[in-house]
Amino acid sequence: MEIGEKLRNLRVQKNLTQEELGERTDLTKGYISQLERDLSSPSMETFFNILEVLGITPEQFFSEETLAQKIVYKDEDSTLYYDEENGYELKWLIPESNEKEMEPIVLTFDKNGQYKTFEPSLSETFIYVIDGSVSLILGETTYSAKKGEAMYYQATERHQLVNHSKGKSRALIVATESYL
Template identity: 45%
Template sequence: MEIGSKLKRLRIKNNLTQEELADRCELSKGFISQIERDLASPSISTLFDILQCMGTDLKEFFNDETDEEIVFREEDIFVKENKDDKNIINWLVPNSQKNIMEPIIIELLPNGTSYVDTPHEGEEFGYVLSGNISVFVGSKEYKAKKNECFYYKANQPHFIKNRGKSKATVLWVCTPPNF
């Protein structure tokens, strides 16, 4: 476990500088800096003292329960436009690459395409919100239109393409994260 970054977050949450924390713990600022960058490991008793100076204990510090964010809002969405492929990708959940699945909304302009993804472990699901698309899995092409969905194992090259004359929009979920 990398305790350095966790200690740094706790120090900042407590509005302490490295020097203030070091003074409280009777340690050097340099040692606190090394611990936070995981260049040095404190003994259990030193870690206990550091945590005590920040109003917590070992049990609470090593408890990995965090407030899980459940609802994501419009301002959380990260958007990337690819003019060459004529697509716009909207990442709906920030940092979703650390999760088991990754949802996006991809907008494909006429003749727009997603990138060709190489075979990988996992599965992919898409729901066509508007327009008409072609889903390519291996050497096969499948058509899907508004209110239809697709689902496949990602063990062959795969991508989607808008063969229509108007924009197509697809909610696409990949596991593991791959976009």
């Protein structure tokens, strides 16, 4: 099996799109596509970064053995992505969470930061505000929560999360897998 095919299979198993893998690795969707088709070869640093995001070590990538379930995750297991243009940082707490029923992240907003708008889905989302305050725009209605408060909703309408505070805000978000 070619490395590209194995990377693609692993990405698909993790239920990531090429764009999502690119976001988490600071690579473009086009470059991920080239790697998966063996049209380009990544540097060792890029390859190790991709494997880290996919939640697998190089030894595991080249091994055929089945892995035991991981229970405890450390800070170094997390993956960071910073979107300077929109003023937010995503921290994926569990590398392979996108293949699970829920995906926990910590979202940190800069002043005036806003997260992308999501289309309606059957996903359920829990948000706990750690610092500052955030607003959820769900359809035509806006809901706000401050430090120590939580929100829980089914994402059946377009929705977006924005910083509602005059400074930084931080929230723990856990979303379930969306089947629509």
